[in-house]
Amino acid sequence: MTEVKGYEFDASPAKFAKSHRIFLFCGPDRGLVSERAGEVAKHTGIALDDPFAVVRLDAGDLQGDPGRLLDETQSMGLFGGDRLVWLRGSGSEKALVDGLNLIAANPSDNCYVIIEAGELRKAAGARKPAETSRNIALVVCYADDTRAMNGLIDAEFAAAGQRLTPDAREFLLASLGGDRIASRNELRKLSLYCLNEQQIDLEHVMAIIGDASAISVDEAVDAVLSGRRDEFLHAAQKILASKTSVFLLLQACLRQFQQMDAMRAHMETEKQQVGQVMQTLGRGIHFKRKPLIERALRAWNAEDLARETTRIGNAIFQTRQRPVMEENIALQTLLATTLQSARRLAQ
Numbered sequence: 001m002t003e004v005k006g007y008e009f010d011a012s013p014a015k016f017a018k019s020h021r022i023f024l025f026c027g028p029d030r031g032l033v034s035e036r037a038g039e040v041a042k043h044t045g046i047a048l049d050d051p052f053a054v055v056r057l058d059a060g061d062l063q064g065d066p067g068r069l070l071d072e073t074q075s076m077g078l079f080g081g082d083r084l085v086w087l088r089g090s091g092s093e094k095a096l097v098d099g100l101n102l103i104a105a106n107p108s109d110n111c112y113v114i115i116e117a118g119e120l121r122k123a124a125g126a127r128k129p130a131e132t133s134r135n136i137a138l139v140v141c142y143a144d145d146t147r148a149m150n151g152l153i154d155a156e157f158a159a160a161g162q163r164l165t166p167d168a169r170e171f172l173l174a175s176l177g178g179d180r181i182a183s184r185n186e187l188r189k190l191s192l193y194c195l196n197e198q199q200i201d202l203e204h205v206m207a208i209i210g211d212a213s214a215i216s217v218d219e220a221v222d223a224v225l226s227g228r229r230d231e232f233l234h235a236a237q238k239i240l241a242s243k244t245s246v247f248l249l250l251q252a253c254l255r256q257f258q259q260m261d262a263m264r265a266h267m268e269t270e271k272q273q274v275g276q277v278m279q280t281l282g283r284g285i286h287f288k289r290k291p292l293i294e295r296a297l298r299a300w301n302a303e304d305l306a307r308e309t310t311r312i313g314n315a316i317f318q319t320r321q322r323p324v325m326e327e328n329i330a331l332q333t334l335l336a337t338t339l340q341s342a343r344r345l346a347q
Contacts, residue, residue: 003131003138006148009036017043020137022103022113024130026120027141028245031181036139037086037116044112046084057087059096059117066098073103073111087115100129100136107135119245122323143248144177152180156187162194167202170284174255175209178217178248202283221252222289224334225296227342236331246330247319253334254312260297261305268302299344308337 009016017040025033046053055072062068072085096117103113120127130138144152153172157164164172176183186209193208194200220235239249263281266272274294278285285293300308315333319326 003140006032006139006141009039009139013039014043016040016137020135021107021109021111022115022136024100024115024117024127024136024138025141026117026127026138028119028247029141029143029178029180030118031179031183032141032144033116033118035180035184036141037114040112040114041084041086044082044084046082046112048084053081054084054086057085059087062087062095062099064095066095067102069099069113070102070106073108073113074106076110081110083111085111085113087113096126097129100126104129104133104135121326141180143245143251144180144183146173149173149177149183152183153187156184157191157200160191161198162191163199165199165201167283168200168205171202171205171286172209174284175205175286206286217249217252220249220334221256222292224253224338225256225292225341227338227340227345229335229338229342232335232338236334240327246327247316249334250312250316250319250330253337254309254316257305257309257312260293260300261302261309264297264300264302264305267297274298295345296341299341299347304340304344308340312337 004016013036023037023040025037027033041048048054057069057072069085069087073083075083096115100115117126127138130136150169150173153164153169172187176186190200190205190208194204197204217235217239220232220239223229223232223235236246236249239246259281263277266281267274267277270277274297277297278290278294282290282293312333315329318329322329
C-alpha cells in the first residue's frame with residue numbers, strides 16, 4: 001500500500017503526480033477529494049481539454065462491466081502519448097473493487113488513472129485493492145482542521161495582498177471547514193467583496209460569509225446545547241442521510257464545549273459575568289447564537305464543562321479505534337450530552 005498523508009500531498013503535488021500511475025482519492029471532504037484529484041490531473045502534463053487523451057467516466061459506467069476500466073487504461077491514444085482515465089463517483093462498490101483489482105494487476109505504462117471515490121470507511125471493500133497493491137496511491141481527504149484552515153486562509157489573502165484582523169480570522173475558522181471547495185469559494189468571495197481594502201475585519205466577514213459547513217451540523221450542535229432531544233435526533237438523521245461524516249458533528253461539539261470551558265474558567269478566575277466574557281472571548285460567535293451560548297454558560301459550571309469536553313474528546317478517539325462503530329458512538333455520546341444540557345437548563 002502507498003497511503004499518502006494529506007500534508008505530504010500538499011507539500012508537493014507535482015512530485016506526487018509522478019510517483020504513481022493509479023490514484024485513489026476518498027474521504028468525507030468531497031471538495032478536497034475533487035481539488036486534490038484536479039491537482040494530480042494538472043501535473044500529469046496531459047492536456048485536460050483533449051478528448052483523445054482524457055476519458056471521463058462515472059462510476060455507473062462500470063455497473064455490470066468492471067472490465068471497462070481496464071479496457072480504457074490499455075487503449076492507445078489516437079496520436080500516441082500518455083492518456084488519463086478520470087473516474088468520479090462511488091457507484092456500485094463491487095464494480096469499483098473489481099475494476100481496481102483489474103488495473104492494479106495490469107498497470108499501464110502510458111495511462112494515468114484518477115479515481116474520486118467519495119467517503120470510504122476503512123472496512124470498505126474498495127479500499128482493499130489500494131491497501132494491498134503497490135501500484136495504487138491512496139489519499140484519504142479529511143475535513144480541514146484548524147491548522148489546514150489557517151493555511152488556506154493565509155494563502156488566499158496573501159495572494160490578494162490582504163490581511164485579516166484576529167477576530168475576523170476567528171469567525172472564519174468557526175464558519176468554514178466542512179468542504180474545501182466551498183471554503184475556498186467563500187474566501188474568494190470575501191476577498192472580492194473587500195477588493196479595495198487591505199485589512200479585512202469582522203464586520204466585512206459577517207456581511208458576506210455564509211456557513212460553508214453543513215447547516216445540519218450547526219442545528220445539531222445548537223440542539224445539544226439547548227437540551228432538545230428530538231431536534232438533535234432529527235438533525236443527526238439529516239447528517240447521516242446526507243452522507244456527511246458524523247465525525248464533523250463530534251468535532252463541532254468538541255470545539256463548542258472547549259470554547260465554553262475556556263469562557264467559564266475565565267469567568268470564575270476573573271470574577272466576570274456572562275456578558276463580560278462574551279464581549280472578549282465570544283467575539284467570533286454569530287450574534288444569533290449568542291443568547292444560546294449565554295444560557296449554556298449559566299447552566300454549566302467549569303468542572304462539568306471540563307468533564308464533558310473530555311468525554312467528547314474520548315468519543316472521537318474511540319471512533320478512530322473502532323470506525324465501524326463511529327455512528328453509534330457519536331450518537332450515544334451526544335445524546336447523553338443533550339440530556340445533560342436539558343437537566344441543567346431545567347434547574
